[in-house]
Amino acid sequence: MSARRSPACWALVLALAGVGCGSVEARTVAFRAPGAPTGRADLYVGKVPERAYYEVGLVQAVGTGTGADEASVLHALRLRAQRMGCDAVVRVGVELGQTAAHAIGVCVRWSEVEAARGAPAAEKGDAPAAGEGPARGGPPAEGPAVGGAPVADEQERR
Amino acid sequence: MARRVLRKLSIAAVALNALAGCSDLSSYSVPHDAARRSPRQGPVAVFASYDPRVGRELGAVVARGGSDDDVRELFPELVRKVQELGGNALVIDSMGARFDLVSPWATTAYAPYGCGLSCTRWGAPQPPLEVMTVELRGRALLVSPDELARVERGAP
Numbered sequence: 001m002s003a004r005r006s007p008a009c010w011a012l013v014l015a016l017a018g019v020g021c022g023s024v025e026a027r028t029v030a031f032r033a034p035g036a037p038t039g040r041a042d043l044y045v046g047k048v049p050e051r052a053y054y055e056v057g058l059v060q061a062v063g064t065g066t067g068a069d070e071a072s073v074l075h076a077l078r079l080r081a082q083r084m085g086c087d088a089v090v091r092v093g094v095e096l097g098q099t100a101a102h103a104i105g106v107c108v109r110w111s112e113v114e115a116a117r118g119a120p121a122a123e124k125g126d127a128p129a130a131g132e133g134p135a136r137g138g139p140p141a142e143g144p145a146v147g148g149a150p151v152a153d154e155q156e157r158r
Numbered sequence: 159m160a161r162r163v164l165r166k167l168s169i170a171a172v173a174l175n176a177l178a179g180c181s182d183l184s185s186y187s188v189p190h191d192a193a194r195r196s197p198r199q200g201p202v203a204v205f206a207s208y209d210p211r212v213g214r215e216l217g218a219v220v221a222r223g224g225s226d227d228d229v230r231e232l233f234p235e236l237v238r239k240v241q242e243l244g245g246n247a248l249v250i251d252s253m254g255a256r257f258d259l260v261s262p263w264a265t266t267a268y269a270p271y272g273c274g275l276s277c278t279r280w281g282a283p284q285p286p287l288e289v290m291t292v293e294l295r296g297r298a299l300l301v302s303p304d305e306l307a308r309v310e311r312g313a314p
Contacts, residue, residue: 029233060229090207097257099288106207
């Protein structure tokens with residue numbers, strides 16, 4: 001009996017290795033300290049939410065193999081945002097390649113301040129008047145949002 | 159003998175290169191005017207989802223990276239560019255990825271004049287690879303503390 005494996009055997013091994021091979025990796029940069037995980041995080045692709053919010057950080061997801069599709073990267077983006085304590089991800093952008101998919105967005109938390117209802121000034125095309133600036137982004141009261149400390153990664157293997 | 163040593167050295171060099179990874183991180187800034195400002199240290203306020211429309215624009219900043227780079231490398235680089243321009247606030251205008259097909263170059267050894275003389279030829283015989291490039295693009299601002307306090311009202 002020869003110890004050499006037939007080409008069919010190698011093909012079977014390669015086919016088995018290829019099944020279910022893919023990953024989605026989520027990465028984040030926090031502008032401020034992440035909060036407690038939330039139960040849901042809405043995704044805003046085109047428009048921005050009408051309620052007041054402030055930015056927590058950037059969320060990015062890269063999917064490869066079987067994870068290289070829009071649904072997978074958006075799902076990873078949403079999960080990562082929830083773990084960061086965000087209520088929504090705004091300015092979500094998705095790009096699809098042939099072997100990978102990429103999604104990125106701004107992780108935000110709803111603000112208690114009611115001063116900023118409506119679309120942000122940048123969308124309306126008018127600058128905010130003194131004293132009625134939109135309650136979005138910007139540094140926290142105790143210190144500006146700096147550079148961003150990377151938060152631990154999340155990786156899903158399929 | 160010398161050829162054998164050379165071969166071992168080249169294999170070691172290729173292995174080292176593979177282990178080191180290939181980071182394509184690059185960044186640049188373009189000031190809006192000719193005024194030379196000294197780099198600024200300290201915190202940089204970030205506006206990633208809207209334009210606060212405050213302060214003075216100092217210039218454009220761009221950070222770009224390959225598949226091995228992500229927001230954890232790109233974002234600090236963008237902030238550093240803002241500080242280099244003397245700014246204290248960053249507005250991120252666009253962020254996203256681009257996919258390109260590139261043909262990897264490879265060396266092919268062949269012996270046109272017999273076994274004793276071999277030549278090396280550069281070529282692209284391999285199928286094209288897809289390469290992802292992630293880019294963050296924004297503007298550096300100089301904003302007064304009063305204006306910053308005005309636009310930060312939503313934060314805790």
